[in-house]
Amino acid sequence: MTPDIPLTRDLVLIGGGHSHALVLRMWGMKPLPGVRLTLVNPGPTAPYSGMLPGHIAGHYTREELDIDLVRLARFAGARLILDAAEAIDPQARRIRVGGREIAYDVASIDIGIHARMPDIEGFSDHAVGAKPLDHYASAWERFVERAAAGEVAPEVAVIGGGVAGCELAMAMSHRLRTAGCTPKVTLIEADAALTGFSGRALSRVRRALGRLDVTVKTGTVVERVTADGVQLAGGTHLRADFTVGAAGAFAHGWLADSPLPTTEAGFVRVGPTLQVEGHPELFAVGDCAHLVETPRPKAGVFAVRAAPVLLHNLKAQLAGGTNRTFRPQKDFLKLVSLGGKSAIATKWSLAASGPLLWQWKNRIDQKFMDRFRHLPEMKPEPLPDPVAEGVRAELGDAAQMLCAGCGSKVGPGVLGAALERLGHRDMRDDVLTGPGDDAAVLDIGGVRQVLTTDHLRAFTEDVGLFARIATVHALGDVWAMGAEPQAALVSVTLPRQSEALQARAMEEILGAVDDVVSGEGAQVVGGHSTMGRETVLGLTVTGLLDRDPITVEGAKPGDVLILTRPIGTGTLLAGEMQGVARGRDVADMLERMARPQGAVAAALGAAHAMTDVTGFGLAGHLAAICRASGVGAELVLDDVPLYPGARDLAARGIRSTIHAANAAAAPVAGQGDGAAYALLHDPQTAGGLLAAVAPGDVAACLSGIAAAGETGAVIGKIVAGHGVRLA
Structure with missing residues (x-):
């Protein structure tokens, strides 16, 4: 049995320029074991400069122009931090990114240039x-x-x-x-x-x-x-x-003002191996770099040609080896679009133009983009033969990976049966609620305290972002019961790695957890850590009640159902794992998942019943309200908000691991859009709050949610009867 290889070195790529995009593709085909690879970029895509004029002219859509960095990072096994670099400390080997610091052993900069002209007034x-x-x-x-x-x-x-x-x-x-x-x-x-x-x-x-x-x-x-x-x-x-x-190239301010060696214009000075002068652990490529010995104009062709040399030298710096020299050509063929589908080709003193040259340029550009549209298929290890009975049936499609987040929860039927056995035991007088999937309510010397626990398998390699979302997710039960967060215990499992990388990961994780917890008026009070096969984060959270708790038991016929977030996280995360989700959709979803919901919960303080929508899906959690309250519910399927991209993925048959168990446990009567219907059973991570509100309180609740910076949606109503059906 091959032992797990521990992580020992951090490689950070700053910027999603052409060189770095190609490095990521090549890395995914042949990674260097033991390296944790990170890409830092402000957005989930990187536009290809060669097709920009064609896009401006209307020949290409924006999607045709963009390299999907979310898909590319997944292929490369890299964590993607969607934020802009702000500063670099080459002595401490740390990069400031969006208010946090990312440490590196080896790093490379490929952030391009800007054409904003600060010397022109206005x-x-x-x-x-x-x-x-x-x-x-x-x-x-x-x-x-x-x-x-x-x-x-x-x-x-x-x-x-x-x-x-x-x-x-x-x-x-x-x-x-x-x-x-x-x-x-x-x-x-x-x-x-x-x-x-x-x-x-x-x-x-x-x-x-x-x-x-x-x-x-x-x-x-x-x-x-x-x-x-x-x-x-x-x-x-x-x-x-x-x-x-479009007059000239200007260096980004943070780089020009950094302690790195730069030209008067602010471009980083690099030698023939693409290493920054005086900093062998730091590289720079593309338009943001200045080749001291072989200066060249700012052109994408040099960035593309530099990528194989950069990859080799990064690996040499990480593992010990000999660097290669980058030798850029002295001149290059320019293919310039002429507005319509015509182009001019020029090199040295020669020139030609016409529609055939535009077609040639288009083929070159499409060939470059196809490298990222159609990433090589890296087949998983085959199952050993033989395996125990039931293994192949349990796995199903061999390509189907176990989902992370709430998609990997134990099914509601299994969990419900286990909790039912616990429920037959006598309860202590100071334990006010019995076993359940939501928070417990305790009586502590006359003060009512909410107690809940949750943990998640990591669904993104960005451990800081994952920690924020996992914390928001764990606080959901506290908010849903109308309590104020009080304290949190943190349990962290990290993949096997060196002490230096452990320290860096723990700094990012605990910093993110504390930021969310303290922002909600609570405090991190301790926890536990261990190493295992993958990153897992759990939180045990307490909250204080100064009122009767809002539970799932108080819904009444006529109540209006309000949902505070779209659904579809499980499907999008499954699609991202399989490399078929759009990066922009995934990035937008993760950003919303990371927002705390304390103010939103406060706006729903008048709710008769409330829960957070998590692993059992919207239908499952609504069914829990119906069972506990002795009522039924009608949903208006078209009014249920969906995360962008989720319906398309659901229509393609993308499902989270727990989806089938959710659908079996909480069937919804009626027919509607098949993809949207399937998403009713989609497991949600850091999902929205689902509240049953008296009709007279709906306007005030929606106004309060909007004031908190979120959007509430009316998705149906509580009715007499039982079960969930479509209106």
Whole structure:
């Protein structure tokens, strides 16, 4: 039997640029055992720069432009921290990310550049830089919609007459034309001529600009950007409702201000092995780096070519080995889009243009993106032969992994039978509630205390985010009973790893737990830790009651059902594990799951009955209210909020491990949308609160939920009878 390999080294990739994306793909195919790999990026996707002009022109959707970093990180076995790096301490080897610190043994920086122009007055308030690409692309989409609707004039100013400025000016003019507008696009360049093109290429570009009626102003300096245009040197005001900066590359502020060796412009100085000068454990690639010995222009081709060398050298630094030298080519083929589906190819002094060259460029770009759309299938280890009877039936599809979070709970039927046997025992006088899945109520010297416990298998490699969500999840029973959180005990299981990595993981986990607990007015008072096969976090939480507890027993016919969060977490998490969920959907869901619900619970203080929706799904927890209260319930399926992406995954047959057991334990009568119906039994982690509220209190409850920054949904009502059915 092969022993588990302990984790001993932390590798952190800062930024989801092209080099890092390729490194992650190659790492997933051949990882270095013993390394914990982390990717830090502000968002769940990374746009591919080669297809940006095509997207701006309307040839590609945003999804076609984006590399899904959530899927890629899962494939690479990396934890993904969705936040922006803010500072780096190369001596302590720590990176500040969104208010917490991430430690590293080896790290690499690939955060690109920005094109915001701080020296131009008003730019930050009234213009957008062509980079970061995602900000520009989003702002452009909103502008095109408004221009097509006649809300703004289709007038655009592009600052910078280099390759990027010319390409984007043509793309924007083309897009506005196809949207039914008559565009007025002006390209402004401070130099006497457009830059970045040879003589032959320049003449072709000028003709293409002319065909699209792009006005070119060379030898013109922009002094100020205003809400309605740009002020040029000499006092001329150029009208524009959309201004974009494409003149030059600027380093991100936190990197330029860091203690790392940088150029005057703020780019990190690296040697031929891509290591930062004076810091062999730190690498930098892409546009944010400056190759000291072989300087090159800022172009994606160099980042792509650097990726194999970066991967080799990262592994050499982590495991001991010899570094390789990166030798960038002196020149490269430029393929520049000309607005429509035509392009110009230029290298050295040669140039050619036409639709065939756009098709060539499109094939190159699609081939690059296909590396991430169709990740290699890494088949799991086959089952040994023979195995005990029942093993194959229990596993079902060999590709089906055991879900994490609440998807891995024991089924409600099994748990209910076990609790029923406990319920026959005599209760102590100071224990006010019997065994159940929710919190217990104790009498402590005349003070009523709520006591609950919960634990979860990790569903994300970001242990800090996981700890926040697990804490919110554990507090759910306390909030649902109308209690105020008091204290928490924490139980942590970590995979086998070195003491240094243990300390880093515990710092992140306990910091996140304490942040949530203390933010709710409670205190972490202790706990327990151990090492095992995977990360597991449990919390035992107490709360104090200054009123009668809200339980599942008080619902009355006529009560309105309010749900405070969408459902679908189990399906999305299962889809993410299988590599079929959209990264943006997963990221949006995790962000909402991490929000505490204390203020939301307070807004539902008038509820007759309430519970948190967790592992047994919306139908299961609503059925528990019905059984305890002796009533029935009607759900309006179309009114049940769903997390984006959950319905599509459910329609594809994606189910969490416990789904079948949930459906068997709490059937819902009636028919409706099959995918939405299936989600009624989907296990929820850090799910919303489900409350039965008198009709006269609904408006106040919804208003209070909104004031807490959340959205409550009316999803049905309590009726006479029994069981749950669709209205």
